[in-house]
């Protein structure tokens with residue numbers, strides 16, 4: 001498999017999960033922008049993903065999968081024994097999906113313009129800051145009595161939440177009102193998968 005990624009972005013979540021699962025993969029760095037390119041080949045990245053964004057997973061047979069939440073679910077299902085996503089049709093699975101969608105639509109896409117598009121200006125940043133703080137309240141409540149977002153084991157939801165909530169720092173969003181989340185980020189950040197993913201992305 002190949003993971004098309006850009007350091008400092010949401011593709012880190014997929015990268016962490018590939019490492020959690022010990023799956024063989026190749027990292028393909030993408031230079032984002034108006035004309036995104038694959039760094040190693042300078043090929044037009046939009047040939048692979050017409051939307052020009054990361055992450056993108058390329059399977060060994062060439063098939064392509066985009067959308068972080070879908071990629072995370074796919075990877076977890078490749079190795080069900082790791083328990084990175086509840087299996088079957090139990091409500092827990094849809095609970096996990098609920099959080100993936102929540103992180104994607106209520107946090108990730110609220111942070112994105114703020115972090116990656118300073119041209120949106122300070123007013124947009126202030127609106128985003130208020131909305132994100134509100135959305136984090138639910139996360140803080142969910143973390144009460146739980147080491148991980150879904151309970152006592154690490155899942156793909158944690159890889160995604162860690163990646164997105166870590167953007168609070170570069171955005172200057174204080175987590176003082178969210179002590180459980182702050183401790184959670186510290187804890188997840190110490191995992192081998194996270195440490196090695198961050199090291200690999202810095203060197204890529």
Ligand SMILES: N[C@@H](CCC(=O)N[C@@H](CS)C(=O)NCC(=O)O)C(=O)O
Pocket residue numbers: 009010011032033051052053054055066067068069104112
């Ligand atoms: N809906 C996509 C959005 C992915 C996304 O926003 N990726 C950002 C990095 S965090 C990106 O590549 N932005 C560049 C762009 O939109 O041109 C997903 O959830 O995977």
